[in-house]
Amino acid sequence: MFEKIYLKTQGHTDFLNITEEVQDIVSKAQCQEGIIFLFAKGSTCALTTMEWEEGIKKDVKSVLEKIAPEDFDWQHHKKWGDHNGAAHIRSALMGPDLFIPFEKGKLTLGAWQSVVFIDFDEKPREREIEVKIICG
């Protein structure tokens, strides 16, 4: 089963909690047990899990800013004249793919674990996440 999740994002390490969207797709699946696979289409974004708390979002953002600051003269900026080198680096490090098992129709997340899409790009974007369920 293929589905898509569409998102409107603000960029600059914009965190979006997509746990409900993902659980909704699982709830409509033909099976009660399996794995849901999520793939972020794009090279300036990522998928992960984290507690959905304002402080953590600020903390993760500040650490990524230290690792790969937005306001830096990245080599990539010479190519297209854009200014999203940091976004590419953060995306490559964090990765685009995430799977979550489900049992009895529910995602097997920890109590404080949300499914989170992060957009690192320098401007608002419309994003697409590919979603696939494998039953069994």
Place this chain on the structure above:
Amino acid sequence: MFEKIYLKTQGHTDFLNITEEVQDIVSKAQCQEGIIFLFAKGSTCALTTMEWEEGIKKDVKSVLEKIAPEDFDWQHHKKWGDHNGAAHIRSALMGPDLFIPFEKGKLTLGAWQSVVFIDFDEKPREREIEVKIICG
């Protein structure tokens, strides 16, 4: 097929080699070929692969300590009064999910590649890894 791996951890970037537990589950599977999917339930831990060597564990820990030090006044600490902000950041960066293919009943790991669970939290925890095998 659903299984669980239960772990008792010490926190503070505690590395646990779970290669044997994972291979044992594969050995009992109904099929000789497929993929085993592992998902770490929790937002202050992670799964990865690495050589199981004391020096590497110290090195990975020291790098994570540089990226997101435990003893720092993270924004997250204001929320619950706990002190595990670094654990949340490290977990979000490294990710909770890992899959490994198997052939002829054996994990297709490299010669020096172990399956490793890392607990970043600030205290001992009982942890659960969701395990799912897909044959084929």
Place this chain on the structure above:
Amino acid sequence: MFEKIYLKTQGHTDFLNITEEVQDIVSKAQCQEGIIFLFAKGSTCALTTMEWEEGIKKDVKSVLEKIAPEDFDWQHHKKWGDHNGAAHIRSALMGPDLFIPFEKGKLTLGAWQSVVFIDFDEKPREREIEVKIICG
């Protein structure tokens, strides 16, 4: 369906674009829809997606060099007398596994998103990526 991708690499954070190899395997699959799973065999390499552009490669390499410099006295070097401690750290942080969905026989990558293998080791290597397709 099991396949393997064989690579000759140069090490020192050598980036290899394997998008074509991966698409070729998908094109020969028995199904038009499913997921392709890639697993990098080894503890000094990683798989991710990124834009295939010379500047980004330099930028990602420079950030990894800042996080875990090659020329540093890592604890791991005491064990075997080799000098690839940074490679182990980078590999553990980035991870060995990557999946990509495909529809109508095509990988569902973003327009600028390539599938990239990175070899962090200190010398040329022959590498193997385990590849598995699940239809559905």
